[in-house]
Amino acid sequence: MPFSLQRSLQTSLKSSWTILKLIVPIYILADILFYYNLLSYITFIFKPLVAFLGLPQETALSLVSGLFLNLYAAIAFAAPLGLSAKEWTILAIFLGIAHALIVETEIMRRLGISRVYSILLRLSVGLLVGGLTSKLPQSWFSNELSQEAVVPSHPLYHSLLDLLQNSLYESLSLSLKVMLLVTTLIFVLDFIKSLQMIEQHSQKVNSGFSILVGVILGITYGAGILIAEYEKGFLQKREILFIGTYLMICHAIIEDTLLFVIFGANLWIVVGLRIMFATLIAYLVLKYKKIT
Template identity: 55%
Template structure:
């Protein structure tokens, strides 16, 4: 195994992701600081009604879709949502969040922006809507005592400085994690008894990383594997589709569980939805429908 080549490959993959993440990370913080999304939250109120959520949850949904889950939770925390409402919100935003960043990342592995956005919005609505039919008895009746403090900024300069520092920390994390994962993966693939399973290993490992760590890290692996020809365009379509429905399944879910959202419902619904959507859409892909 050539460790130097693997390290260079991992750094190139990480750099592609970093160039997308840093400017969008800072842009998202500026949107949050000026509370710009509050001016258009009324557009999402019909969706909150459809999902049996209070209309006040519209700003939380918009913040999650365009910014990140932490902003979404900060706006949802004061609303005194029930455990079922937190679960519905967790399912929808677990699938459909951080669209600006993650759609750009998916574009780098070859999935069109329109496809990524439509899949996650439609998928999120469908799966969250199905949760509304579950009986209330499945959900915790205790009132959550969790507290979330909103980020406070002094002025725009403070926003830019803190978001730059945050993006740098994220950059270091991306470089370290992607490098370690790719080095480990290349080591495993260099073993003689593994070589005949190399394609399946690349596909399954990419899904595993994305499901556990999220789209950003999973895409870093995909970019590297796509360039090394370990994965076909069909493989990338399948993996990308699966990960857009089911990624960062632990971290994202736990953010809602602290407010009494049902862990098992969120995980099971997202995993099953990812399997169904990816298999169904792969059949359409094979028929050149999409």
């Protein structure tokens, strides 16, 4: 399909509206909950999870919303917390691996990969790699971007109206940054999808190419080019297991990572660890799991 500027613009506008609907109300809600210290009544349930990842207890809502919804919701809850570059990096790694579990698990189910395997794999690897990241030296992380991108940590407000006005301004500012990034990525990725090489290979079964597409464009597109062939019985279960395992750990490496990099997450640590563990675990699963 040839590249269409109009189609990409329509997609970006639709995504921008989705971002606004998610980020603005969730950001304001998070600000209110934090300001009135209401988070302590909610987040204690997830204390073991955030403690294992070396994150503040208040990030629990960000983690949960990312797990079950998407990364935009997670960022909206995390943005008002004034997180450090290291904490943003941990969030980027954990949620990059384990987000939108309900939707993406169903995509992998269409490839014959069980829901239990998908969820357990993504949660366990996310915790493993996120936990390891929390042990890395603080000197590996720079706070320069974080200081510029993150909202200052909760000034004193004279009234609820004052708080709401500030939250609205900050949430719209955050939404604008995310929309600009996502719009740029949509145009770039749509152009990549339109390339003749992509179209030619998407009609064929090619494990390496499917992984490359999934890593760059996302789990939906990477798995999508395989679903029809799988349903026809043209793919071996070993191929599906390897590709599925790899993509569940490492997919949409550009878009997902950059959403967190604008807040100070370390690009090279996030990308490097996700690719390394995706390769290692997919290889080990293929080597030791018996497939009938």
